[in-house]
Amino acid sequence: MAVTDRSMTVEDAVTTRRSVRAFRDTPVPRETVERLLGLAARSASNSNSQPWHVHVVTGGAKDSLTRALWAALDDGRFGTDPRYPYQPAPDDWVEPYRSRRSAFGRALYQDTLGIDRGDRDARAGHHRRNYAFFGAPVGLILTVGADLGCGAFVDAGLFLQALMLLARADGLDTCAQASFVDFDLVIRHELSIPDDRIVICGMSLGYADEAERVNAFRSRREPLEAIATFVDG
Numbered sequence: 007m008a009v010t011d012r013s014m015t016v017e018d019a020v021t022t023r024r025s026v027r028a029f030r031d032t033p034v035p036r037e038t039v040e041r042l043l044g045l046a047a048r049s050a051s052n053s054n055s056q057p058w059h060v061h062v063v064t065g066g067a068k069d070s071l072t073r074a075l076w077a078a079l080d081d082g083r084f085g086t087d088p089r090y091p092y093q094p095a096p097d098d099w100v101e102p103y104r105s106r107r108s109a110f111g112r113a114l115y116q117d118t119l120g121i122d123r124g125d126r127d128a129r130a131g132h133h134r135r136n137y138a139f140f141g142a143p144v145g146l147i148l149t150v151g152a153d154l155g156c157g158a159f160v161d162a163g164l165f166l167q168a169l170m171l172l173a174r175a176d177g178l179d180t181c182a183q184a185s186f187v188d189f190d191l192v193i194r195h196e197l198s199i200p201d202d203r204i205v206i207c208g209m210s211l212g213y214a215d216e217a218e219r220v221n222a223f224r225s226r227r228e229p230l231e232a233i234a235t236f237v238d239g
């Protein structure tokens with residue numbers, strides 16, 4: 007098992023973080039999760055509004071959430087919150103994001119998992135694993151207060167990033183998962199989340215299973231010129 011590395015720099019945490027999509031069943035102690043969440047809650051937020059809330063699901067609760075989500079997936083019972091259009095429909099993505107999204111899909115499905123573009127069943131099979139938190143012992147569902155405007159989503163993003171980096175220093179791995187947003191209604195029902203909150207992300211937390219091919223995937227980034235403009239003088 008990976009060990010806590012208090013000497014890990016922020017840079018180390020940033021560069022070693024990656025989305026892990028297969029976990030070992032090694033448990034993560036509740037005290038560890040509590041400490042990580044407490045620290046992540048030190049994240050900045052607009053007017054210190056702290057719009058985030060996390061449901062931590064483990065054991066039987068996690069399994070029953072997975073079963074409910076698989077049932078909804080099989081029945082096509084998608085239920086997104088109309089207050090929060092998370093992303094464009096697949097055909098509505100514009101450049102340059104469209105190309106980046108396709109490149110990501112190709113690199114993960116084709117090059118890493120060996121799944122052909124046309125193999126819908128195999129793709130669906132991998133997608134389905136999202137809802138089992140990729141086998142991680144801990145699943146997190148992040149919600150924000152509804153009707154706070156887009157700023158709350160920025161705040162929640164800071165919380166997520168802090169959590170992912172803090173996890174690294176404990177030898178833990180994560181995968182942020184927007185796929186849960188597709189089942190906002192099912193999740194809110196299963197976890198008794200009131201409708202003044204919006205599901206904005208899920209997350210798997212645990213120890214990477216390095217033997218699984220999917221975890222060999224490494225994502226690429228655009229060069230600095232594509233993402234930064236320096237304005238001087």
Ligand SMILES: Cc1cc2nc3c(=O)[nH]c(=O)nc-3n(C[C@H](O)[C@H](O)[C@H](O)COP(=O)(O)O)c2cc1C
Binds near residue numbers: 183185
């Ligand atoms: C908000 C958010 C939602 C994401 N949703 C999913 C998801 O549902 N399923 C998944 O496998 N990966 C998901 N990812 C992981 C991204 O695909 C990943 O961050 C990106 O490809 C860059 O790779 P890296 O995290 O390994 O650096 C998500 C990431 C973020 C930040």
